[in-house]
Amino acid sequence: MEREVDVVVVGGGPVGENVADRARAAGLEVVLVEHQLVGGECSYWACVPSKTLLRSAAALRAAKRVAGSAEAVTGTLDVAAVLKRRDYWVSDWSDTGAVGWLESVGIELERGHGRLAGERRVIVGRDGTEPLTLVARHAVAVSPGSDPVIPPIPGLAGARPWTSRDATSVRHPPRRLAIIGGGVVAAEMATAYAGFGIEVTVLARSSLLRNMEPFAGDAVVAGLRGLGASVRVGASVTGVGRNDADEVIVTLDDGSTVIADEVLVATGRRPRTTALGVESVGLEPGTWIDVDDTMLVTGATGNAERPWLYAVGDVNHRALLTHQGKYQARATGDLIAARALGRPVDTAPWGAHVATADHSAVPEVVFAEPECVSVGFTAAAAERAGRSVRVADVELGAVSGAGILADDYEGRARLVVDAHAGTVIGATFVGQDVAELLQAATIAIVGEVPVDRLWHAVPAFPTVSEAWLRLLEALGRPGSPATQVASGDRRDDLATDGPGVTAGDGEAAA
Template identity: 80%
Template sequence: MQREVDVIVVGGGPVGENAADRARAAGLEVVLVERELVGGECSYWACIPSKTLLRSAAALRAVQRVGGAREAVTGGLDVPAVLARRDYWVSDWSDQGGADWLESIGIGLERGHGRLDGARRVVVERTGGGEIVYLARHAVVVATGSDPVVPPIAGLAEARPWTSREATSVTEPPARLAIIGGGVVAVEMATAYAGFGTEVMVLARSGLLGGMEPFAGEAVAAGLRGLGASVRLGVQPTLVERRESGEVVITLDDGGSITADEVLVATGRKPRTERLGLETIGLEPGGWVDVDDTMLVTGAAGNDDRPWLYAVGDLNHRALLTHQGKYQARAAGDLIAARALGRPEQTNPWGAHVATADHSAVPQVVFAEPEAVSVGLTVAAAERAGLHVRAADVAFSSVSGAGILADDYEGRARLVVDEERGTVVGATFVGQDVAELLQSATIAIVGEVPIDRLWHAVPAFPTMSEVWLRLLEALGRPAAKDASEPESEEAA
């Protein structure tokens, strides 16, 4: 069977859905190919279930930090109720709602594994058997996401380790959980399971949250220990054995060992491109896919003469975050529609059809204990980029809104400022409920708002946003210029 449509989207997670939606909204005929569940990893095994598992214990801890409220709490966390709430949010792993939504907006759904077979050609191995070939009049968008990496540690694969999927879909938490890794998945799942009462052991060969400012990882390590978790840094497993009893014994490179009921591997991700058919269009299979700022795949056969192949989301390796993938998909979907319909292309920096913010303003929230959020560049990253920067650091103890939010509130905020341009290029907040501060920092960076102008963005009192005033005070107002003096030799 063979069928021709305007746009083919391979991958039905939130990123693929956004690309398909944008193209369809412009009037193009779109088919979406998905081999598992419409809604993808984020909806069923990542963002949604993980944050749902984390929320109940976080809310309980928040109540316990407020005098007058903590006295009313007489019981502990109801773990079965938490798991039931998670089941509700993942629709009991049914994607009927997603499929119905696609039908309601006129997007065709093809269930099966899609692979490229030359330019503008996608072969779908249907879930129910048989194949169908789709030909794209205008574009193919690949949004197949990524999978967890299981490192080559002796015995690890044979020990049947958990990945993020097993961790977020658990039906009964284990008594003991070992976690290999120190990134976002590792610390969030450590926080969630410690909240359940599981004995958690985190094994990280370096610090936690290495992509953030160092103080963020340090605070999260302290927070996990405060929840009763063990956090061991600077160690690596050398051998993993699943015993007949079901226990997992992990031997470490320092000569020690630990025993757990389950082991979660959270050491990174790899692209789902091994069976994508990249070799049929001149690209190497199995690796990350290179794109330009319009998400057009570089090096693909025919893409230079008549653009047709786009890659959005994890597999282009620009920012492995659902919200950034959706941002890329919106830009790509709109550009595909513009090119198909002969409309003007907006591919200038910050234009509607490019993902400029992927380079300078990627926001991220780690729902750990405490929350750690960041956007833009760290001090180290800014210096590596050749910027002359200055950092301002403030403790949240100086913010009235923080003290009202929780007794003895602990947290820290940092702004990274480009001295030459006088604008914010990075921000990090660590503490309870700091996630809601992130968008203001993102806007400041994307908008390149001058520090002088930020002084006039008055934070309401007494709220957490007052930290912005404290940060500006730490930076200090720039010295006033003498209007009688020339600013440069040219002015003179």
């Protein structure tokens, strides 16, 4: 069977949905191919369930941090109610609603495994039915996502390890959980399960959250220990197995062991390109797909002469975050439509059809204890990139809005400023409920707002956003001597700890 359509999208997660939606809204005929649940990893096994698992315990901790409400909290967390709420938010792992949305906007769904079969051709393998070949008149967009990596640790694969899917879809939480890894998934799931009252042990080969400023990871280590979790930094796992009692035995390089009921592996991601048929268009299976800023695949057969193949989301390895993938998808869907319909194409930096922000303005939220958020450069990354930087740090506990939010509030904020351009190029916030501070920083970076102009963006009193005023004061008022402090110079109100480490672990946010 063979059909010709305008656009074929392989992968029905949030990224693929957005590509399809933008192309269909322009009037193109779009077929979306998905073999699992429409809505993808984020909706059923990552972002949505993980945040619902985290929220109840976070709300309980917040209540206990305020005199008056603290005295009213007399019970413990109802884990069964948390899991029931999680089930509601993942629609009991049914995609009926998502499929209904596709139908409502005129996007056709083909259930099955989609793989490339040459230029503009996608074969859909369907259970119990003859395969269908879709031929795209204009474009194919692949957004298959990524899978967790199980590292080659002796005995690990045979020990029935959990991945993030197991952790977020749990029905009966174990009594003891060991977590191998130090990235976002490790930090968030350690926070969630420790919040359940479970015995959690985190085994991180290096620091936690090493793609952020060092103080973020340090704060999460302290926060997890405050929840009763054990965090072992610098621990290398040399072997994993199960004993006769079906307990997991994790052996470390110092000869010590950790005993748990389950072990969660959170050590990175790999692209779902092994069975995608990329070899049929000159690409290497099992590897990340290279793209330009319009998500056009570089090196694919026929793509240079007449653009047709796009790779969007995790699979291009630019930013393994749902919101960044959807950002790419909006630009890509619009670009496919513009090229198909002969409309103007805008591929200049910050143009309508490019994902420029993937390079310098990627916001990330880690819903750990405490929350850690960042966007843009860390201080160290900016210096490695050859930028002359000025750094301002503020203790959030000194901000009146934070003190009202929670008694004895603890947190920290950092701005990284390009000393020559006079604009913010990085920001990090650590503390309770700091996620809501991130968009302002993202706007400042994307808009290249001069720091001197930010003095006129007045934060409301009394809110945690007053941290912005404190950060500007740390940098120095416009025209004051402090504004002339060069990179490498240090004052009491500038950062004094070592440069951050930004090399990520390739791990997608849970």
